[in-house]
Amino acid sequence: MKKYKRILSGALCTAMFLTAVSGCGAAKEKEAVSESTEKKQTETDTVTAAVPEWESKIDWEKIGWKADPDNLEWKGNTTPTSLEYYVNFSWFSLDWDDKTSERVTEKTGVDLNLSKPVTDDGQKLSMMIAGNQLPDLMTVDKNDAALQQMIEADMLWSIDDLIAEYAPQMKDILPKELLQNYRAEDGKTYQLTTWVQGEAWQKAAEEYNQLVGTNQPMIAIRSDYYDEIGRPEIKNIDDFMDALKQIQEKHPDKIGFYPADGGMSASNFASSASLSYYGIEMGLSSDYNITEDGSVEWVVRDDAFKTPMEYLNKMYLEGLLTKDPFVDTKDVAKSKIEQGDMISYSWTISDGTKVPADNPDTSYEILPPFETYKQVRTGTGWLATVVPKTCKEPERAIQLLEYMASAEGHADISWGIEGEEYTSVEDGANWHAVDGKPVLLEGYVKDKNADWGGVASRDGLGEYWLACNELLWNLAWWDDTNEEMKKYNDWFGDYVVYQPELDIQAPSPESEEGIIKQKAYNLLQEYSVKMVFTEDFEAAYDEFLSKVDSLGMDQVEAYWTEEYKGNMKNMEG
Amino acid sequence: MKRKRVHKLHMDKGQWQLQAMVLPAMICFLIFSYVPVMGLINAFLDYSITDGFFGHEFVGLKYFKELFSDENFWLSMKNAVGMSALKFFFTFTAPLFLAIFINEVPYKWLKKITQTGSYLPHFLSYVIVATLWMVFLDPNGIINEVLQMLNLTGAPVEFLAEPKYFWWIGVGIDCWQESGWNAIIYLAAIAGINQDLYEAAEVDGAGRWKRLIHITLPSIGWTAGVLFVMNCGSLLSGGPVASNFNQSYLLGNAFNRPTSYVIQKYITDEGLNQMRFSFAAAGNLILSTLSVGLLLTANKILKKVFGRTVF
Numbered sequence A: 001m002k003k004y005k006r007i008l009s010g011a012l013c014t015a016m017f018l019t020a021v022s023g024c025g026a027a028k029e030k031e032a033v034s035e036s037t038e039k040k041q042t043e044t045d046t047v048t049a050a051v052p053e054w055e056s057k058i059d060w061e062k063i064g065w066k067a068d069p070d071n072l073e074w075k076g077n078t079t080p081t082s083l084e085y086y087v088n089f090s091w092f093s094l095d096w097d098d099k100t101s102e103r104v105t106e107k108t109g110v111d112l113n114l115s116k117p118v119t120d121d122g123q124k125l126s127m128m129i130a131g132n133q134l135p136d137l138m139t140v141d142k143n144d145a146a147l148q149q150m151i152e153a154d155m156l157w158s159i160d161d162l163i164a165e166y167a168p169q170m171k172d173i174l175p176k177e178l179l180q181n182y183r184a185e186d187g188k189t190y191q192l193t194t195w196v197q198g199e200a201w202q203k204a205a206e207e208y209n210q211l212v213g214t215n216q217p218m219i220a221i222r223s224d225y226y227d228e229i230g231r232p233e234i235k236n237i238d239d240f241m242d243a244l245k246q247i248q249e250k251h252p253d254k255i256g257f258y259p260a261d262g263g264m265s266a267s268n269f270a271s272s273a274s275l276s277y278y279g280i281e282m283g284l285s286s287d288y289n290i291t292e293d294g295s296v297e298w299v300v301r302d303d304a305f306k307t308p309m310e311y312l313n314k315m316y317l318e319g320l321l322t323k324d325p326f327v328d329t330k331d332v333a334k335s336k337i338e339q340g341d342m343i344s345y346s347w348t349i350s351d352g353t354k355v356p357a358d359n360p361d362t363s364y365e366i367l368p369p370f371e372t373y374k375q376v377r378t379g380t381g382w383l384a385t386v387v388p389k390t391c392k393e394p395e396r397a398i399q400l401l402e403y404m405a406s407a408e409g410h411a412d413i414s415w416g417i418e419g420e421e422y423t424s425v426e427d428g429a430n431w432h433a434v435d436g437k438p439v440l441l442e443g444y445v446k447d448k449n450a451d452w453g454g455v456a457s458r459d460g461l462g463e464y465w466l467a468c469n470e471l472l473w474n475l476a477w478w479d480d481t482n483e484e485m486k487k488y489n490d491w492f493g494d495y496v497v498y499q500p501e502l503d504i505q506a507p508s509p510e511s512e513e514g515i516i517k518q519k520a521y522n523l524l525q526e527y528s529v530k531m532v533f534t535e536d537f538e539a540a541y542d543e544f545l546s547k548v549d550s551l552g553m554d555q556v557e558a559y560w561t562e563e564y565k566g567n568m569k570n571m572e573g
Numbered sequence B: 001m002k003r004k005r006v007h008k009l010h011m012d013k014g015q016w017q018l019q020a021m022v023l024p025a026m027i028c029f030l031i032f033s034y035v036p037v038m039g040l041i042n043a044f045l046d047y048s049i050t051d052g053f054f055g056h057e058f059v060g061l062k063y064f065k066e067l068f069s070d071e072n073f074w075l076s077m078k079n080a081v082g083m084s085a086l087k088f089f090f091t092f093t094a095p096l097f098l099a100i101f102i103n104e105v106p107y108k109w110l111k112k113i114t115q116t117g118s119y120l121p122h123f124l125s126y127v128i129v130a131t132l133w134m135v136f137l138d139p140n141g142i143i144n145e146v147l148q149m150l151n152l153t154g155a156p157v158e159f160l161a162e163p164k165y166f167w168w169i170g171v172g173i174d175c176w177q178e179s180g181w182n183a184i185i186y187l188a189a190i191a192g193i194n195q196d197l198y199e200a201a202e203v204d205g206a207g208r209w210k211r212l213i214h215i216t217l218p219s220i221g222w223t224a225g226v227l228f229v230m231n232c233g234s235l236l237s238g239g240p241v242a243s244n245f246n247q248s249y250l251l252g253n254a255f256n257r258p259t260s261y262v263i264q265k266y267i268t269d270e271g272l273n274q275m276r277f278s279f280a281a282a283g284n285l286i287l288s289t290l291s292v293g294l295l296l297t298a299n300k301i302l303k304k305v306f307g308r309t310v311f
Helices: A002-047 A099-108 A123-130 A145-152 A159-166 A199-207 A223-228 A237-250 A276-281 A303-317 A330-339 A394-405 A407-415 A442-450 A452-459 A470-475 A483-495 A512-532 A537-551 A553-572 B016-020 B022-044 B062-068 B071-104 B108-123 B126-136 B142-149 B163-191 B195-203 B208-219 B221-233 B244-251 B263-274 B277-306
Strands: A081-087 A110-115 A137-141 A217-222 A255-259 A288-290 A296-298 A342-348 A364-366 A375-377 A383-386 A431-434 A437-440 A496-498
Touching: A002 B016, A081 A394, A099 A110, A099 A394, A099 A407, A099 A452, A123 A145, A137 A145, A137 A394, A145 A383, A159 A394, A199 A470, A217 A223, A217 A237, A217 A276, A223 A237, A223 A364, A237 A255, A237 A303, A237 A342, A255 A276, A255 A330, A276 A303, A276 A342, A288 A553, A296 A553, A303 A512, A303 A537, A330 A342, A330 B126, A394 A407, A407 A437, A407 A470, A437 A442, A442 A452, A483 A496, A512 A537, A512 A553, A512 B263, A537 A553, B016 B022, B022 B062, B022 B277, B062 B277, B071 B108, B071 B163, B071 B208, B071 B221, B071 B244, B071 B263, B108 B163, B126 B142, B126 B163, B126 B244, B163 B208, B163 B221, B163 B244, B195 B208, B208 B221, B221 B277, B244 B263, B263 B277
Parallel strands: A081 A110, A081 A137, A255 A342, A375 A496
Antiparallel strands: A137 A383, A217 A342, A217 A364, A288 A296, A431 A437
16 A cells, blocks of 8 residues: 555656646647648648639729739749748737638648737747747737847848849739838838738728728717707817707716727827827827928927817816726726717717617717818838748748738638638638629628627638738728718718828837837826816926926937938838 | 754655655746746846847946936835835735634624625636726716715715825725635634633633634734735735736826836836836846845744744
């Protein structure tokens, strides 16, 4: 008995020890597995070698884009291989094991071994950089500080070089901004930026009434209350406040105006002075003010910032604005709207027609934009895909990106299977050409809208954004027959301005400018509420400005001006 | 009450398997808790993630000077110490009272309900806890409604928009969330008291109060002492549940910033989020040094009171 006990405890102890150190061996094992799958693939690939040529009945001229050249370089080498791909987002839900990835692997021969972090605190990426263990391909936020650091440390391949060497024709299928506006100091481009709304996109979007989408900022007002006061026309903030005052006299327990988009939260002020969606209604939508001599100053110095702040203060003094939006999280804000606690709120079109719980017969309605409405968009994209120098096969990596950036790639990865009849999520078909434009099949749209994420995890469509060109990506989703969106495009479309030069690179946080900038925004955070909730706005504003000056903000502004001029030079070509 | 010192490490023959069981845990500790401590050296170096792990330039006290000259550092330090001190007192005593209270409840079913109900909040994620309290503390929330019903306040109190309430909100949430859970330890200690003592005391004519003062409390004194030392170690991060950062991050806003901005939030904002790892390491080194100091002091105090120490 005693002997058994001893053996048992010895075994248990060994087992515990092995579990503790087993983490170290995991990487090797994985390699072995991927090797064996590779082998399998070679076997199956010889069976299904023939990939049908992609033909489309799309009228490229009308869309304002161009068809793929016949012999893109990726077609020249489709022998099976496997690349490590890292997406720096824990919420990315797919794993390259769905119908779309199968299709792509079959066509190009490239299988991706996809990995992502556990949380979005940047730790995993930092560790990979520190240990110089980057994958073959990687997608990060284009504004991630780590991206700049990798470029400066020469850890990435220049995309231009790779294109010139392995995929010269890729140049012709990329939006022209991609290799022009994102050049680093040495004149080379190190990132393939995605979701760019460049010139081609803007033109097509106007043609198909897509400039304004459901995420367009707006102000909504409660219809029943608005009716009560006889629906006076609201053209600017003064009309708006008058209407709110009239309503509040009848409904004193309601909050007058509630910026519900999270734009008044402390964390927002810690990174932006643009007052979010309310700011856009007031003509303020950038932190940078371009002065007459072409230099950049922080917008807080200008009336563009001062006026909307002053009106917030006025609204507070008149009892129209409470402290709630500066305290609540978005979830709490949403529940307050749904309870009907407020007369009006700012948010986006898709959230502009909520039904308040205390009167199910009415709803909020979207107000036409103020005369002052102005939305500056940079249209400079969201994510950046990069090829680290650790990449085993840079040739295949860039050629995969070439395929993904092509019209054919977009059709495979975002639109789905071409055909006339929708049978199931897995088998499609998903789209057909109507009047020269891809249009999604009704059955698929219905299924997709019913379970967006669920369908995505089964068919893998619309999720692998490695080389997403927003124009092609969403083309099949564009529906210019929607009367309501047409109306909103008429309302808001003219107030949208594209200024890619205002996408100004932030100073490195370690630099003197970076530290001053951080302190200045801390100050803004502190003074945001001091300026709004005060009896004497001018005094608070002046105090804020003098503190900004004493920090040495002009140094940061000089840096911004430099960057801005660099952007302008890049854009000129 | 002096104990005889054990001089020889005496181990029974054939006991090595049992002793070895602690090895995996020790190795884990070594790898994941002790090796990373060496990273604190980066507080004195100009660390950049793109330059590998070693060979960074030595910059001396540069980051400490920057920290000490930043008024936000002092603000966040003041808040961390202030809020932690309050929490330390209340979250240390509340479970003790709760445990004694639960122990004195005469009905078993009531005892069970009280105990289960009081430790349930412990299992909630902090994001949920914070959102719940944000709703409770709203000007139209349940707490204001109750206060107004009882005519304690006229206009609704804007709890989260007034700096003066924040520390107390933090203390309140901690007590609500963790008292029940921590009371379990005391309840276990109470359950271990020899029942004969109570019977003998009862025979001698001691009432409930006398029994509590002279039997229960002295018997669980050592348990409280151990918890006291452990709490001191985590004092600066917000007492036993280290909630300072969560509260600052989730309930802090521009209004209550003067009292809600704590050192852990400061290190995150100005250090980690800016990828300024040396700066963050410097902040952490200060924090760790203070915490170790507190821990050692607490242990000394214990020695004075009980004549023995935790470690």
